Amino acid sequence: MVLPVVVLLGVFHYFPTLGNVIAFQDYSPYAGIRDSEFIGLANFSRMFAEPAFWTAVLNTLSITAVQLVFFFPIPIALALLLNSVLSVRLRTLIQGVVYLPHFFSWVLVVSLFQQMIGGAGLLAQSLRANGYEAIDLMTKPHTFILLVTAQSIWKDAGWGMIVFLAALSTINPALYEAAAADGANRRRRLWHITLPGLRPVIVLLLILRLGDALTVGFEQFILQRSAVGGNAAEVLDTYVYYQGLLVGDFGYGAAAGLFKGVVGLVLVLVANRFAHLVGEQGVYSRS
Amino acid sequence: MTGPVGGGTSRRTFISLLGAGAAVTAGGATLTGCSDGKSGSSTSGRAETEDKLSGLLPKYIAYESVKPDLPGENGAAPGFTKYPAELKRAVPDKAVTSGKEVSAMTPLWSPMPPGLGNNSYYDVNNERIGAPVRFNILNGNDYGDKLGPILAAGNVPELLCVPGWNIAGLTRFGQAVDKLFEDLTPYLAGDKASAYPMLANLPTRAWAYGVWNNQLKAVPFPSDGFPWMLMYRKDICDQFGAEPPKNGDDLLALGKQLTDAKANRWAFGGVSDEVIRAFGAPSGWRKESDGKLVHKIETPEFEEAVAFIRKLFQTGYVHPEVVGNAGADQNALFEGGKLVIRQNGLGGWQESLQRQATINPKYNPQPVMPFAHDGGTPITWGGDPAGIFTFVKKGLGEARVKELLGVLNYTAAPFGTEENQLYMYGKEGTHYTKQPSGAPKLTALGQKEVSQTYIFLGGRPTAITQSEYPGYVQSMSEWQNAAAKVQEKNLFDGIRVEQPAKMAALNQPFDDALQDIFRGRKPVSELKTAVKAWQTNGGNEGRDFYAKVLSDNGR
Numbered sequence: 001m002v003l004p005v006v007v008l009l010g011v012f013h014y015f016p017t018l019g020n021v022i023a024f025q026d027y028s029p030y031a032g033i034r035d036s037e038f039i040g041l042a043n044f045s046r047m048f049a050e051p052a053f054w055t056a057v058l059n060t061l062s063i064t065a066v067q068l069v070f071f072f073p074i075p076i077a078l079a080l081l082l083n084s085v086l087s088v089r090l091r092t093l094i095q096g097v098v099y100l101p102h103f104f105s106w107v108l109v110v111s112l113f114q115q116m117i118g119g120a121g122l123l124a125q126s127l128r129a130n131g132y133e134a135i136d137l138m139t140k141p142h143t144f145i146l147l148v149t150a151q152s153i154w155k156d157a158g159w160g161m162i163v164f165l166a167a168l169s170t171i172n173p174a175l176y177e178a179a180a181a182d183g184a185n186r187r188r189r190l191w192h193i194t195l196p197g198l199r200p201v202i203v204l205l206l207i208l209r210l211g212d213a214l215t216v217g218f219e220q221f222i223l224q225r226s227a228v229g230g231n232a233a234e235v236l237d238t239y240v241y242y243q244g245l246l247v248g249d250f251g252y253g254a255a256a257g258l259f260k261g262v263v264g265l266v267l268v269l270v271a272n273r274f275a276h277l278v279g280e281q282g283v284y285s286r287s
Numbered sequence: 288m289t290g291p292v293g294g295g296t297s298r299r300t301f302i303s304l305l306g307a308g309a310a311v312t313a314g315g316a317t318l319t320g321c322s323d324g325k326s327g328s329s330t331s332g333r334a335e336t337e338d339k340l341s342g343l344l345p346k347y348i349a350y351e352s353v354k355p356d357l358p359g360e361n362g363a364a365p366g367f368t369k370y371p372a373e374l375k376r377a378v379p380d381k382a383v384t385s386g387k388e389v390s391a392m393t394p395l396w397s398p399m400p401p402g403l404g405n406n407s408y409y410d411v412n413n414e415r416i417g418a419p420v421r422f423n424i425l426n427g428n429d430y431g432d433k434l435g436p437i438l439a440a441g442n443v444p445e446l447l448c449v450p451g452w453n454i455a456g457l458t459r460f461g462q463a464v465d466k467l468f469e470d471l472t473p474y475l476a477g478d479k480a481s482a483y484p485m486l487a488n489l490p491t492r493a494w495a496y497g498v499w500n501n502q503l504k505a506v507p508f509p510s511d512g513f514p515w516m517l518m519y520r521k522d523i524c525d526q527f528g529a530e531p532p533k534n535g536d537d538l539l540a541l542g543k544q545l546t547d548a549k550a551n552r553w554a555f556g557g558v559s560d561e562v563i564r565a566f567g568a569p570s571g572w573r574k575e576s577d578g579k580l581v582h583k584i585e586t587p588e589f590e591e592a593v594a595f596i597r598k599l600f601q602t603g604y605v606h607p608e609v610v611g612n613a614g615a616d617q618n619a620l621f622e623g624g625k626l627v628i629r630q631n632g633l634g635g636w637q638e639s640l641q642r643q644a645t646i647n648p649k650y651n652p653q654p655v656m657p658f659a660h661d662g663g664t665p666i667t668w669g670g671d672p673a674g675i676f677t678f679v680k681k682g683l684g685e686a687r688v689k690e691l692l693g694v695l696n697y698t699a700a701p702f703g704t705e706e707n708q709l710y711m712y713g714k715e716g717t718h719y720t721k722q723p724s725g726a727p728k729l730t731a732l733g734q735k736e737v738s739q740t741y742i743f744l745g746g747r748p749t750a751i752t753q754s755e756y757p758g759y760v761q762s763m764s765e766w767q768n769a770a771a772k773v774q775e776k777n778l779f780d781g782i783r784v785e786q787p788a789k790m791a792a793l794n795q796p797f798d799d800a801l802q803d804i805f806r807g808r809k810p811v812s813e814l815k816t817a818v819k820a821w822q823t824n825g826g827n828e829g830r831d832f833y834a835k836v837l838s839d840n841g842r
C-alpha cells in the first residue's frame with residue numbers, strides 16, 4: 001500500500017531534488033547538467049556578497065516575524081469565538097464568510113485592496129471629494145509590512161481557523177461540565193481546559209511555520225513590487241525569480257533556494273528541540 | 288505595430304532604455320568569446336559588420352504593390368494616404384501543402400480574440416495559408432517573463448515570435464538560438480530567397496539582424512527604429528485650451544493645468560523615457576570627445592532627467608495607478624481619459640484607434656513633436672532596423688521548414704496586397720466594409736475577431752497605411768519625418784552587436800532603484816549608488832566590450 005506513495009515521492013520529489021546540484025554549476029539549460037561547468041561555491045560567494053540578497057533575506061524574516069505576532073494568533077481567536085456561537089446556522093454562515101477569501105487569488109485580493117485604499121480607490125476619492133488630502137496606503141514602503149500582513153489576515157485567517165476548530169471539537173465536553181460544576185468561570189475554563197487542549201496543535205503549527213520562515217509567499221509580493229519598490233517588497237522567492245529564473249541564471253537561483261532550505265531545516269530542528277524542552281511532542285520525537 | 292507598445296515605465300521600458308543598439312549578434316571572426324557551446328561564457332558578446340554577413344543574407348528583390356504618396360525621409364516610414372482600388376495577389380499558392388496545423392506563439396497588447404474554431408478571421412487566413420495556424424497568444428507586457436522559462440524548457444512552438452527588447456533581458460540567448468532554432472541560411476541565403484518573394488522584399492539591413500552565431504536564424508520585423516513617442520489626448524487638451532508641450536516647463540505647466548484629482552484626471556502616465564530623451568541623454572552608449580564610451584545612465588543629462596521626472600511624481604501629476612504600479616495598464620487609463628499624456632510605442636496609436644473606433648468617436652490621440660527640455664533642438668533615439676524576430680523550431684525537416692517559411696512569406700505581404708488586407712482586416716463584407724474612400728472599416732464581427740496575430744509572425748517593410756482613421760497617416764508621417772531628421776547617430780550603425788550576457792542581469796536592480804527615486808522612496812543622490820553598482824556588476828565590462836567593437840571597426 002505504501003509503495004505507490006514512495007514511488008510518487010521518489011519520482012516527483014527526491015529525484016528532482018538532485019537537480020540542486022546546479023547550485024554548484026555555471027548551469028546552462030541548453031547544455032544540461034552534464035555539460036555545465038562546475039564552479040564550486042562561486043554562486044554562493046557571489047550571493048553572500050550581494051547586498052540585494054541580504055535585503056531580501058531581511059525583508060523575508062521581518063515579514064515572518066510580524067506575521068508570527070499579528071497573524072498567527074488570529075485564527076486561534078477566531079476559532080474560540082466561533083466555538084462559542086451556539087446557533088448552528090449562524091456558525092455555518094460565519095464560517096462560510098471567513099473561509100471565502102482563501103479561495104480568491106492574490107490578484108483579486110490585491111486589486112480589491114487597491115480599489116479600497118489605493119491612490120485612486122474608494123478611500124482616497126471620498127477623502128478628496130470631501131476636501132481632505134488623499135492618502136494612498138498601497139504605495140508606502142514603510143508600512144508595506146503591515147499592509148501585507150493585513151492582506152494575509154483578510155485572506156487566510158478564516159482558513160487557518162479550521163484546524164483549531166477541529167482541535168476544539170476533540171476536547172471532551174465533560175471537562176467543561178465538571179469545571180463549571182466546580183465553579184470555574186468562562187475565563188478559567190478557557191485557560192485551564194481549552195488552551196491546554198489546543199496546545200499540541202499550536203506548537204506543531206508554530207514549528208512548521210518557523211520551518212517556512214523564509215517562505216512568505218510570492219504572488220502577493222510580485223504583484224505589489226512596483227507599488228512600493230524592490231527595496232521593500234523583495235523577498236527571497238522574488239529575488240530567486242528575478243535574479244535566477246527571469247535572466248536565465250538558474251544555478252544562482254538554485255543556490256538561493258538551497259540556502260533557504262538549509263535555514264528552514266535548522267529552524268525546524270531548533271524549534272522542535274524547544275518543544276521537547278517545554279514538554280510537547282513537536283513534529284517528531286526521538287523515541 | 289512595431290516597437291514596445293505597452294506600459295510606460297515597466298521593466299521592458301528599461302530594457303529598451305539600455306539601448307536598442309545592443310540587441311543582438313553574429314559570431315565569428317572579429318570578436319568571439321563564446322564558442323565552446325557548453326556552459327557558455329556569461330560575459331562575452333559578439334559583433335560583426337553587416338557587410339561581412341552578406342553571404343548569409345537573402346538577396347533583395349523589390350516588390351512594389353503601391354507607390355507611397357508621403358515618402359519617408361531619413362529612414363522614416365513611407366505613408367500611404369489611401370487604399371488602392373485593386374489589391375494585388377502576391378502569394379498565389381498555398382504555403383502549407385501538407386495541411387498540417389502550424390503552432391505559433393505571439394505577444395498581444397489588446398484583448399484576446401476568440402480562439403481557433405470560433406474565429407472566422409483565422410479561418411479566412413488559414414484557408415489561404417493552407418493549414419490552421421494555432422496561436423498561443425500571451426500578454427505582450429509580460430511576454431519576456433514567459434519567454435525565458437519557455438526557452439530554458441526547450442518547449443517552443445514551430446514559429447516563435449521574440450521581441451528584441453525581451454532578448455536584452457535574457458542571458459545565454461545565443462545558446463538558446465543554437466540549440467532550439469533552425470538555421471535558415473540554406474533556405475534563404477542569396478538567390479534562394481527568390482522562392483519567397485515577400486521575404487526577399489524585406490530590407491537587407493533588417494535581415495542582418497536576423498543573424499546569430501554566423502547563421503541566419505530569424506525572419507526580422509523591419510522597424511523604423513523609434514522606441515517611443517509621446518502621445519496626448521487632443522480632444523481633452525482642446526477642452527482646456529491646452530497646447531502640446533514644447534519644453535520641460537510646458538510639461539510642468541500642463542501637469543498643473545490638466546491634473547484634477549477630484550475629476551479623476553491626471554496629466555501624466557509613464558513618460559520617463561521620453562523625458563530622458565528630451566534632456567538629451569543617448570539611447571545607449573555615447574562616445575565622449577576623449578573617446579571614452581559613456582552609457583546613458585552615466586550621463587549628467589540622465590541625472591537631470593531623473594530629477595525632473597521625480598518632480599512630476601512628487602507634485603502629484605502622475606496617475607496614482609501608474610505611481611502604484613509601473614506596469615499598470617495605461618491603455619485603459621489613457622483611452623478612458625483618466626490620464627492625458629503618456630509615452631507609447633508607435634504601434635500603440637493605431638491599435639488604440641481600432642479599440643476606440645466604436646466606443647468613443649471623439650477619441651483623438653496625437654503625437655507630441657519631439658522637443659528638447661530647454662526648447663532647443665531635440666535628439667530622437669535611433670534603433671535597430673529590426674525590432675522583433677520570428678524563429679523556426681529546429682529539427683522539423685526540410686519540407687516542413689519550407690512550409691513554415693511559406694507562412695512567413697504570406698505574413699510578409701506588404702500594404703496593397705490581398706494577403707496584407709486579409710491578415711490586417713479579414714475578409715471584405717464579413718469583417719470589414721469598404722468606405723467611399725476605399726479604406727476598410729471593421730464590422731462588429733471584425734471588431735471582435737480581427738487581432739494582431741499574423742502580424743507578429745515575420746514582418747513586412749515599414750509603412751504608415753491606416754488611412755481609415757482620418758488624419759492618422761498624415762500626422763504619423765509628419766511626426767516620423769520630424770523625428771528622423773534629428774535622430775541621434777547610432778555608434779554601431781551597420782554592426783551587429785550581441786550584448787555581453789552579464790548585462791542582462793543588470794536591468795532589474797537598476798530599474799528598481801530608478802523607480803524608487805521617481806516615486807520619492809529614495810533621494811536622487813541614490814542614483815549615483817545605483818550607477819556604481821551597475822558599473823561594477825558588469826557595466827564596465829560592457830563598456831570595454833563595446834569600446835573594442837568600435838576600435839576593431841576603426842570608429
